[in-house]
Amino acid sequence: MTDSPVWHPFTQHATEPSPPRVTRTEGATIHTDRGPLIDAISSWWVITHGHRHPPIMDAIRATAERLDQVIFAGLTHDPAEDLARALVDLAPAGLTRVFYSDSGSTSVEVALKMALGFWKHTAPGRPRHRIAVLEGSYHGDTIGTMSVGERGVFNAAYDPLLFAVDRLPLGADTLAAFETVAASGELAALIVEPLVLGAGGMVMYPPELLAALRAVCDRHGVLLIADEVMTGWGRTGRLWACDHAGIAPDILCTSKGLTGGAIPLAATLATEAIFAAHWSEDRSRTFFHSSSYTANPIACAAGLANARIWQAEDMQARLDRVAAMQADRLEALAGDRRFANPRQTGTIAALDLRTEGAGYLAAAGQQLRARALDRGVFLRPLGSTVYVLPPYCISGDELDRVWGVVADFAG
Ligand SMILES: *Cc1c(COP(=O)(O)O)cnc(C)c1O
Secondary structure (H helix, E strand, O other): OOOOOOOOOOOOOOOOOOOOOEEEEEEOEEEEOOEEEEEOOHHHHOOOOOEOOHHHHHHHHHHHOOOOOOOOOOOOOHHHHHHHHHHHHHOOOOEEEEEEEOOHHHHHHHHHHHHHHHHHHHOOOOOOOEEEEEOOOOOOOOHHHHHOOOOOOOOHHHHHHOOOOEEEOOOOOHHHHHHHHHOOOOEEEEEEOOOEEOOOOOEEOOHHHHHHHHHHHHHHOOEEEEEOOOOOOOOOOOOOHHHHHOOOOOEEEEOHHHHOOOOOOEEEEEEHHHHHHOOOOOHHHOOOOOOOOOOOHHHHHHHHHHHHHHHHOOHHHHHHHHHHHHHHHHHHHOOOOOEEEEEEEOOEEEEEEOOOOOOOOOHHHHHHHHHHHHOOEEOOOEOOEEEEOOOOOOOHHHHHHHHHHHHHOOO
16 A cells, blocks of 8 residues: 555556656656656657646636636637637638537546437437447546447446447448448437547548548438547647548547647637537527536636647648658568567557467556556556557657567567
């Protein structure tokens, strides 16, 4: 037993050593009481530009001089209004409405509620309520988001509370399976992580499949929800993963990189049709959702500072630089028989350790994590899947040190 009262996320306190204590962050570095660490996974995929990116910290500081949390029902403020306009400007075409919340999970819960509300209000006689999902997906850790995510060791204890969904295999059969399910006329929505299934093991699929799923949705009137919580803000090499496929979803979820990762905020973007379905003299058609911290002004100001960077700076060049560096490092390990399935989408690179025990609880990944820590690198393999998902400010030398740890790992 440890002395600390803190119960850490996804942490088995009986077996894991006590963690280093973080004292300061800067760029791609996390400084701790045991020395500096290179943040090779962007602090669980949130940090985009780098830790404490100056314009974002400036916006937080300036806004805190005049605003803190204010109720967002019956009141509004500039940071929320300005960020919403910027998001509509940056998002795939047709997403014209912005609903704020405070985490990726809540942005997905909001998306599911919007989809069911849409059908309840537009087809009251026979509202659609089923949700289709891709096998291996992750959408959060609340009851609703676990329901639409992959079932396994993570959520076995809660399974009796999870609602049923239609699961589509990911691969050659995806489209045919989706056609069949969609033709039932009972699907409210399909929810996907576009191009990269993150927590499911950095499983990647081509933009063509995403575009084809959009087409099936259109044919059968099924709403498409893109959970861009991880893939958004450049991770896949474009601002949105949907941009690779040239498609727009009906609902888009964003969080993680929305504030550059500095402070919690989420938004669920919807089409005019979905907003219009809730627009009525009849108050029972109100969208009944709120978080206490909806549209926190300081968080919105951080989001706006981030959005301005995407509007004004050559982010594409930065993403291309990281993608090219990642490709080089991955290429160097391509023929190495200790690793399988090297893969990359934009700034995200992954490969699998060839070990006996597969699955999330595989020991090799844990060993690699410990080895990396000893060498000043923070990695967190997903079972036997090793991935590097760095902030975009990472240098070539830092990336070499990260991949050096992976290359030296005997398994
Ligand atoms: C991280 C993640 C979530 C959940 O976000 P939280 O902020 O942790 O609640 C949802 N969907 C995807 C795809 C994610 O990667």
